[in-house]
């Protein structure tokens with residue numbers, strides 16, 4: 001009797017931004033998956049760039065140097081070499097390239113894989129996934145908004161960041177007011193702002209820096225108010241600095257935030273004595289940040305989020321030096337005013353918005369602006385995310401939001417933990433959704449590592 005040939009595995013990757021793209025490319029490199037049928041679900045016109053790198057404006061720069069942005073950790077110059085051959089490098093490759101360039105790098109690499117012939121099958125579906133119910137045989141039926149259903153052995157959620165939650169409540173009328181800009185990345189959104197219109201930005205992170213620079217580029221002249229809880233701009237990158245040796249071994253047993261800070265400060269002083277800036281000291285720990293975070297009990301993680309997460313973001317997520325200099329210039333000229341405080345209320349007032357700001361421990365004040373742009377961080381709390389796919393998986397108990405509202409509970413491979421406490425054999429995730437495990441699960445260096453590791457893990461499971 002002929003032995004039946006097993007059907008090739010079907011892997012569906014939902015989300016074709018950086019993480020989904022990197023995963024697909026790493027899956028294609030796995031010999032055990034050479035025959036696999038891989039489906040990439042991404043509704044954007046061009047798959048690959050995702051939210052961060054679809055921006056077309058040349059003033060939106062990457063916040064990492066080209067040497068840190070290769071799709072492949074084992075070929076660190078892959079992006080830098082590509083960039084060298086692009087028209088924007090005619091006078092030498094930029095130290096911080098535009099995000100649009102990086103988006104092109106991703107889409108070119110992905111489209112080469114989509115166009116490749118050979119065994120296996122890679123297909124892009126330009127639509128969204130709306131549900132992925134489990135089938136009686138243990139596989140999943142990924143249902144797409146266009147009516148297609150893909151019966152899959154493995155489904156990977158690479159959904160990225162969801163839009164910021166409303167910055168103030170409970171009166172949410174402002175969310176529908178024309179002066180409120182909920183999404184600073186929406187195409188042509190900022191172009192609705194006239195050159196002399198008053199503008200208030202909520203948040204002072206990298207998004208706010210981009211919005212300031214884009215407004216200036218568009219000829220905006222009026223002063224801009226920026227309201228932020230901690231009142232600091234992202235720190236600037238320094239010119240490629242000497243590295244500092246890794247000192248994780250001194251932190252491996254630390255289970256408190258204060259203990260970690262004490263060790264860090266000691267090394268900061270040692271570095272300072274050698275003329276080394278604090279940045280290389282922090283960067284020395286980059287590969288171990290996940291382990292440091294995971295060693296803290298929940299109470300310590302909460303303490304970090306409450307007291308230090310803002311400062312951490314300022315130190316860790318840095319601006320290209322030219323962006324930091326532009327913000328400093330605007331501030332010195334009085335064109336940007338940074339106001340420390342929390343936005344408590346936003347109320348419509350004719351064609352303007354009134355914003356109540358509460359500085360820490362002091363009485364609040366009202367500010368009025370013709371435009372309010374939300375530059376706050378993304379929503380990662382999966383118990384509040386309203387995306388249909390997330391909602392249906394949550395309601396079926398197939399995913400578990402973490403107690404700190406940072407993402408999803410998973411194992412070390414990204415397999416989702418169901419509400420019954422069991423690990424899924426079919427459902428995985430990568431990207432910002434894995435913040436509960438690592439805290440830093442946002443930037444290219446971390447995500448490409450997750451993509452490579454998950455591709456290897458799926459290849460191993462198929463090979464069993």
Ligand SMILES: Cc1cc2nc3c(=O)[nH]c(=O)nc-3n(C[C@H](O)[C@H](O)[C@H](O)COP(=O)(O)OP(=O)(O)OC[C@H]3O[C@@H](n4cnc5c(N)ncnc54)[C@H](O)[C@@H]3O)c2cc1C
Nearest residue numbers: 015017018019050051052062063128129159160431443444
């Ligand atoms: C403005 C901005 C600038 C950044 N700059 C940098 C930088 O310079 N360097 C750096 O290292 N990191 C940067 N980051 C961090 C960035 O988040 C990561 O580098 C990376 O792009 C995240 O990739 P991702 O695939 O997880 O998310 P995304 O790129 O957002 O991709 C997720 C994709 O999933 C799709 N999707 C969502 N739901 C569904 C669904 N139900 N069905 C189908 N598709 C779906 C979306 O359309 C989206 O394209 C930046 C982030 C932002 C927001």
